[in-house]
Amino acid sequence: MDVLTQPWPWYISGPLIGLMVPVLLIMGNKAFGISSSLRHICAACMPSNITFFQYNWRAQSWNLIFASGIVLGGLVAGYFFANPHLILLSENAVNDLNAMGIKNHEGLIPVELFSFQSLFTLRGFLLMVVGGFFVGFGTRYAGGCTSGHSIMGMSNLQLPSLIATICFFIGGLIMTWFILPFILSL
């Protein structure tokens, strides 16, 4: 049963992610990308007269269906066949987490930070709501996320995607090294 629940090494999962690019192109000439689903959700669910959401989102429904599929994939791999063992982080990572006060490394995300209870703490609110807001705002402003720019865009050798990816990383590094330690201490 272990073979079904154990995580895959990067040289297996990475190439498989990369294969999503040609598969989606061959299956229907679709450009691999996820963050546009956030825009389609807005266009579909929130009637407004904002021009950004006035387009034929139904023509992009494949993207919403794809996102729904991701949820189901998460259910099977992340719930029914969840890895019962601790995630195999590097020793330095484990030490850093402990030093940050994050002692429980079970599961995929730290329950100490992400829970409905912690949502009502300043720290939890910042991480989940403000963090989420940045993800939604930033990906659409950038015109893509790690899938659309970093994987699809860079696979097509698009310079804007390389620039976006570099900025993703710079933003992440700034947060991780300079701001997150403060947020985690709240």
Place this chain on the structure above:
Amino acid sequence: MSKIKYLVLGFIFGIILIKAEVVSWFRIQEMFHFQSFHMYGVIGSAVMVGIISILIIKKMKVKTIDGEDITIEPKTFNKGNVFGGLIFGLGWAMTGACPGPLYALVGSGLLVVLVVLFSAVIGTLTYGALKDKLPH
């Protein structure tokens, strides 16, 4: 309905995301602390496979299963790539997730991530409303 194929592909992608652990806040932190090659290996090898596959598609003029030409829209640079990229990066480090992993995490039973996803939708909504006032 031909759209079912996208449900299946999304399903497969969701499984890969979980198995790759790219959905894990722990892994994203580890990545930004340069404490493991894992995430770099995932993204790097994914891009390499993507590059090679697109080269093959272009060279051999591969068509879709319906016989249509494959065309990929080029991306034009705008300042949003930079400003939006930085903002997304901030959020990525805070939540440990980009949009794909958000869906996978919700599916895995971590219902609190619906809050993050909802916040992301509001973020996109806000971008749409403010778009004309932002530098592009």
